[in-house]
Amino acid sequence: MSDGQNRPLRADAARNRARLLDVAATVFAERGVGVTTEEIARAAGVGVGTLFRHFPTKEALLAAVLARRMEQVVARGGELAERAEPAEAFFGTYRLIVEQSAGKEEFSRALTAAGVDVHQALGATSAAVRALLERLLAGAQRAGAVRTGLDLTDLVALLLGTASAMDQLGPDPAARERVLQVVFDGLRPPRD
Amino acid sequence: MSDGQNRPLRADAARNRARLLDVAATVFAERGVGVTTEEIARAAGVGVGTLFRHFPTKEALLAAVLARRMEQVVARGGELAERAEPAEAFFGTYRLIVEQSAGKEEFSRALTAAGVDVHQALGATSAAVRALLERLLAGAQRAGAVRTGLDLTDLVALLLGTASAMDQLGPDPAARERVLQVVFDGLRPPRD
Amino acid sequence: MSDGQNRPLRADAARNRARLLDVAATVFAERGVGVTTEEIARAAGVGVGTLFRHFPTKEALLAAVLARRMEQVVARGGELAERAEPAEAFFGTYRLIVEQSAGKEEFSRALTAAGVDVHQALGATSAAVRALLERLLAGAQRAGAVRTGLDLTDLVALLLGTASAMDQLGPDPAARERVLQVVFDGLRPPRD
Amino acid sequence: MSDGQNRPLRADAARNRARLLDVAATVFAERGVGVTTEEIARAAGVGVGTLFRHFPTKEALLAAVLARRMEQVVARGGELAERAEPAEAFFGTYRLIVEQSAGKEEFSRALTAAGVDVHQALGATSAAVRALLERLLAGAQRAGAVRTGLDLTDLVALLLGTASAMDQLGPDPAARERVLQVVFDGLRPPRD
DNA sequence: TATGAATGAGGCTTCATTCAT
DNA sequence: AATGAATGAAGCCTCATTCAT
Numbered sequence A, B, C, D: 001m002s003d004g005q006n007r008p009l010r011a012d013a014a015r016n017r018a019r020l021l022d023v024a025a026t027v028f029a030e031r032g033v034g035v036t037t038e039e040i041a042r043a044a045g046v047g048v049g050t051l052f053r054h055f056p057t058k059e060a061l062l063a064a065v066l067a068r069r070m071e072q073v074v075a076r077g078g079e080l081a082e083r084a085e086p087a088e089a090f091f092g093t094y095r096l097i098v099e100q101s102a103g104k105e106e107f108s109r110a111l112t113a114a115g116v117d118v119h120q121a122l123g124a125t126s127a128a129v130r131a132l133l134e135r136l137l138a139g140a141q142r143a144g145a146v147r148t149g150l151d152l153t154d155l156v157a158l159l160l161g162t163a164s165a166m167d168q169l170g171p172d173p174a175a176r177e178r179v180l181q182v183v184f185d186g187l188r189p190p191r192d
Numbered sequence E: 001t002a003t004g005a006a007t008g009a010g011g012c013t014t015c016a017t018t019c020a021t
Numbered sequence F: 001a002a003t004g005a006a007t008g009a010a011g012c013c014t015c016a017t018t019c020a021t
Helices: A008-031 A037-044 A048-054 A058-083 A086-100 A104-113 A118-142 A152-169 A173-187 B008-031 B037-044 B048-054 B058-083 B086-100 B104-113 B118-142 B152-169 B173-187 C008-031 C037-044 C048-054 C058-083 C086-100 C104-113 C118-142 C152-169 C173-187 D008-031 D037-044 D048-054 D058-083 D086-100 D104-113 D118-142 D152-169 D173-187
Strands: none
Touching (some): A008 A037, A058 A104, A086 A118, A086 A173, A104 A118, A104 B152, A152 B152, A173 B173, B008 B058, B037 B048, B086 B152, B086 B173, B152 B173, C037 C058, C086 C173, C152 D173, D037 D048, D058 D118, D086 D118
16 A cells, blocks of 8 residues: 655646646536536646546536535534534534535535435545534533534534525625524524 | 307417426426426427427526416415414415425526526516515514514525525425424524 | 319418418518528418418428419510510510529529429429520520520529529619629620 | 647647538538538548537538638639739639639528628638739729629629529539630620 | 547427317 | 417537547
8 A cells, every 4th residue: 555655746646636626616616517527627727638537527526526625614613623612613613514515505416416325425524524513513402502402414404504595695794694693593492 | 259268279288388387397396407308398298399389498497487486475475464463474474485495596596507687587576576575574573573684685595595404304394394493583583 | 174163262272372472482582491481471471380281391382482483484584575576585584584583593402402303393384484495595596696505504504693693782783784784795696 | 849740639630620621511512501510520520529629600610611612712813813914814713713612602691591791700711802803803804804894792793693503504514614605705895 | 647639419499290279 | 271389300519528649
């Protein structure tokens, strides 16, 4: 497995892969999953051939973009979970995910339509996100910051729904905050 | 010569148009806007030519499906607004819209991607929905059932977000109710 | 053959047939043979069904339009041949044909492309035109008004070519006359 | 690294483009502009995709074929204009154009019907042909070989008309020559 | 390894023709 | 006999993917 020498070409290849992922994330988010592979490649400054060398399929690219977003969520959310008290960790991560999730539903749908099982495709990453969320939810519920009765599935649905609402709203920060407060208040334990 | 009923052919045409609309609504909802016109036609039991006679474009069909859903919302929501007190009218219509809105965001996105201005395309219907929602929101706010500060745009975003959460959740009624309660509680005026 | 009674419906049908022929001639000339049968029918104020009752095929309509033009040429050219001296009869009929021939080449091409033998399709009419032209050509040659050596085939080619030049030129009468004079002068016996 | 010849792939692409142009010219001329893109591609030994990579539209291909023919005319006609005396240059180029123009009118018509402005589409080439013709016409008129009074527009109409007559005539060289002589004699200054 | 030209299945749409009313 | 809605084959074009250079 260890092979001692890492050739410069590998470095190039890695750089290309990373750039493709970055660019694809942006382009998919801005113009939908309908953009052509050609356009993504051009935006990344490589040929289509290179794109397909790194991702055997358009769906594979889609899944990779999705996976990377989720990894980032896990990474940052994991930190929050360590450092902050339960309520702050939960709501902070909620914010994080919502901001990272623009268009994510469209991604899943495209993958599903292509016959890909999103969970399978995302594999470990997906499981990590779910584990993180479960931990945060349980903590916040124990701390009395979030109503009981909600389970992980509900939370995921709410997260995606909130992200979708944000997509609708556009960039106005005040409006985004108002909508987020509605959801946050709704998540808190009911009165009396 | 007597013109008691003077469109025998039109009856068939109308039936086909209605069936196409019904079938398209179902199929788009179930399998996404990617379904081919051929498949929709087949599912409706007509030839593609008939589909295109009634809807000059795939997008036109999409828009028509969307419009019809919104018309139904306006019709039923309008009744509620007449008959019920403000809170019930507001939350009842909210439910109605959420149930009618499966996949609606995807529709808009597809239309927008095709260069169609959804508002323009839906024209009067869209305006009617907005007017209805505005009336219900203002009434519920005056009655103290919904927090102030939220405007129509926020409400629309929340509606679509909730619909999206429902799409995620699938048919389990208990889960749907839990999520809906989170949003409803969040919409109420904040404590102290 | 004689059938004594001509029913009123026949009159309607005949009127429709005539109008379809008129309208089709105009529309084909103005917009090319690509116009749809639907458009022709609409322009004639009838349904497509009626068009196809009278002409079993779009090509049949094309051929009928062509045939009628040629019949008119034969009729008027025949008169000229009776009444005028050979030179006037020849050049007069030449003018006639050229004016009546706008787009005719396109017709033939369309028919040929559809696998129709234009000569067969036009049958008697075509033969009559050729007979007329042959008579006029021979007369004019005998009278020394047209060079010898040209045969009927050459003449037909020149006629269509002249018509094509006119199509190119548009309606400017002075230009049309200049071009026509070039051809007429060329048709005369060569100098020395 | 040395850039003596630096387009290895382009060589193939250029070969394909050229072959497509050649094949399309032949096929359009033989069977009309109605031939399908599929057939052209097959005749050229490439897939449809390749055709559309080189010519974004069927009309673009048509225009390119037309443009290439005109370029050839300009090139060969230009040489003649340099080397020969005015009359020979004029009539020689006339012959050239007529031979190169089979079906050209049909091309223009098809392009026009598709909403393409032929002059615009052909741009510089079209202008070059017109300039060449204008020069040749003026020279021949000054030399007394062509009648005065004819302008460029008349000449173009006559050229296309002659080409059209040739299309009618088929390959018989004697007949073609007879018809050409009619036109040439007609172009000369009128007697007395 | 990167490139981008080539491929061709498949999508949307048109339109001549048929047929129920 | 007239109507016009329905039909579906066929055309143009797109785009994910492959492959020669």
